[in-house]
Amino acid sequence: MTDFSKDYQMMLDAYEKAEGNPAIFKDSKIAHLLVHKNNVIGKHLVPGIIVEPKETKDGIDIKLKVLPNNKIEFPIHLCFGILPKEGIQLINIDAEVGENSKVILLAHCIFPNAVKVVHKMQAKITVKRNGSYIYNEVHFHGEGGGIEVVPKAKIILEEGARLETNFQLIKGRVGKLDIDYEVEAGKDTVVEMVAKAYGYGTDKIRIKEKCILRGESARGIIKSRVAVKGEAQSEVYSEVQAYGRNSRGHVDCVEIVQDKAQARAVPIVDVFVESAKVTHEAAIGSVDKKQLETLMARGLRSDEAVDIIIKGMLK
């Protein structure tokens, strides 16, 4: 049997450096799954959830099930990472949140030394009737920039279900990011998808989020906040399609551009039924002048003020 105790400790150290609290991995009330490359090096479950990880050649397949009528009290902590400079990690997630169940997942993705690392996630998630699924994904990268992050997810919400996704990559170089999330939202569902990223150097950010409001009175918002500087590039595609009667959608995109960076925002809104309504707002450009001058009038230098504004926006 392979001894992963060294990897385990190194992952915990990296997790702590990334401002995580390693004590949660020793707390019996909190479920967790700790994966280094394609090795499960830590796992703890709590009643109401089933997690079946299966190691594959280049990653891991995870079956996650929240049993019906279960409200998982504490967030499930997932920690994925590759500590060496090179490596590949392919993660397939097949998740189901049972009827009337509620779960929060907090995924930390840690790649502090990446020079040539690929991290891909392919998720298929179903949230059953009146279920709630909140997925927070926080990345901690090093300054090498040699990483490719490709998270893709197809999510189905049954009647009355709720989904929140929060993707955050604001610490360290982005490298190359390519998000592709698609949600099919049934009757009386609520969807909120938020993505935040801060690119610099030659980072490339591509965020594609799509929300299909299929059911009556479905509600959906896609929010993205991106800042790019240096020679970084950003493309944000936010799409809401409204088919359901009285469905409501909104797209909200802000991208701040500095130096020679480039940004593009493409909000796509489609309405296929008269009683539905979808709105969008997008702002791309330099830092808002009034915000900047408000802070400068308190004595902050221009660069300090920009830093505070961007950090606030990405918070």
Place this chain on the structure above:
Amino acid sequence: MLKIENLNLKRGDKQIIKDMSFEVPDGEIFGVLGTNGAGKSSLAYILMGSSDYKPDSGKLIFNGIDITDKNMDERARLGITLAWQEPARFEGIPIIDFVLLGSKEKGHTLAESYMDNMRLTVSEYRTRQVDKTLSGGERKKIELASVLAMKPKLAILDEPDSGIDMLSQEAVINMIREIKSYGGSVILITHDEEVVKIADRSALMCSGLAFKVGKPKEIIEYYKEHCKPCPTKVYPAKGESK
């Protein structure tokens, strides 16, 4: 002491500020009264050093230092600050942090005391941010708390009372008096003659000109008689000469 010498700002064909000169000594509340479009806010931006409001000519001297070419943050570090008529909203900046951004002293307890001064109930606002969810009046009070926390030598307050509820108007007056109490000056910009009553001196502004400077009482009388409603929309009103 702020000395404004022959200040001019032109935009296209329009003279926004015309050959303006006056002084604001330390510890003085100086009112700038005028109708909408008189150039009051433009004057505020010029004094603060906004990059879009560089004067075409004239000089600004603050405590013996020529600040005409100094940037906004440089002026702020000399002790000048501005409370905007419609302050900016941010994302992700807690009120409690914003209040002390320009203050040399730090600490949440201190921030809370300034919020309390402006009638911002600490328990209600402690966890909120300076964002779009605030009403105009709430945002204004946060702006004024932040100005007060900076302990400025010169505070330029652009319509500080507008949008603020009646109960909090007194807090605005107290805040202005507090700045005066430690020897700071206030340029109090307003279109409301009631507000300018607390000033030590005041200027009446019309079409970019500070064409009358004197005791608030006489400025208010003139303003009521000649400017409400404005008969000409251009200076000089009713045949007044400069």
